[in-house]
Amino acid sequence: MKALDRAKPLEGFWEMLAAAPERLLVLDYDGTLAPFTAHREDAALYPGIAPLLIDLQRQGTHIAFVSGRPARELAGRLPLAGVEIFGAHGQEHLATTGLLTRAPLAPEARQWLDEAARHIIAAGFERALERKHGTVAIHWRREDPEGRARLTDLVTDLAQGLPGGLHGLAFDGGYEFRVRGRDKGTAIAELAARHPRALMAYLGDDITDEDAFAALPRDGLAVLVRTEPRPSRAHLWLRPPDELRGFLGAWMAATR
Ligand SMILES: [Mg+2]
Incomplete structure (x- = not known):
């Protein structure tokens, strides 16, 4: 202490x-x-x-x-x-x-988050995805170095097209796209x-x-x-x- x-x-x-x-x-x-824990369900x-x-x-x-x-x-x-x-x-x-x-969610923000989630699933990383109200989180704690590198690239790509009402934030073990304001x-x-x-x-x-x-x-x-x-x-x-x-x-x- x-x-x-x-x-x-x-x-x-x-x-x-x-x-x-x-x-x-x-x-x-x-x-x-x-x-x-490696599996969030076990925490x-x-x-x-x-x-x-x-x-x-x-x-x-x-x-x-x-x-x-x-x-x-x-x-x-x-x-x-x-x-x-x-x-x-x-x-x-x-x-x-x-x-x-739940905080109100603009249709444009919801659509972008839905598309981001689909993109991550299409890349084969459904296991890394966590979908919540107003946010999409990508967890790489369980990934090997190659998986982490691929997810980092995916996040970088997605961040390029981020609309103004959303922002991206790193957290311990992943990255999250989130509606601004809360x-x-x-x-x-x-x-x-x-x-x-x-x-x-x-x-x-x-x-x-x-x-x-x-x-x-x-x-x-x-x-x-x-x-x-x-x-x-x-x-x-x-x-x-x-x-x-x-x-x-x-x-x-x-x-x-
Ligand atoms: Mg914490």
Whole structure:
């Protein structure tokens, strides 16, 4: 565990958390709470994380998720009920009531994403494709070096014809084409607006989590969870799973 921002000591955050009228813990899933696996379907929480999350929720901390996965798919992997989830990098919102809403999608953007998906399938990479609302993701973690090189070429070709309403972003283990206007940062801003009295923290591992770190309210805590640190806007870096369990345990102790 290491402070990346000396102006924000963790002890000060725990003191503020103890005194806060409301607490909101926002979490990314893949790479943060669950280690990466060759098959995304196999990604499960690190040992010991589920009971900590259950206890934190019981103790009164609001827990929400912001993930690249579709919101309902993520809901099915969680040990918690009644959590708010922003899925597909903020393109989807699953309320605590179970109501799913999706950001409007322009016909031109939808058509381009459909065509991009067809192009990837036609090149023989259906296994690498993940289709979500407002996004097409290409995963190359499972590919050999030749497959990765071919997928990189495909992505480069597709990026040339990208319409203005879409953009492309690299993530850990792949690349994604996505409708502009929603990201993990807009999800954090919505959560902050809905919980104006809450002290918030966000835990994430990836480049896409930097938008979320940047969107936190001034008193919020941004936590980078990764085996190795990297340049980041986060205030704190933790190495999973031990330091992650330690952080969640300290949250519980501060709010008991
Ligand atoms: Mg992640």
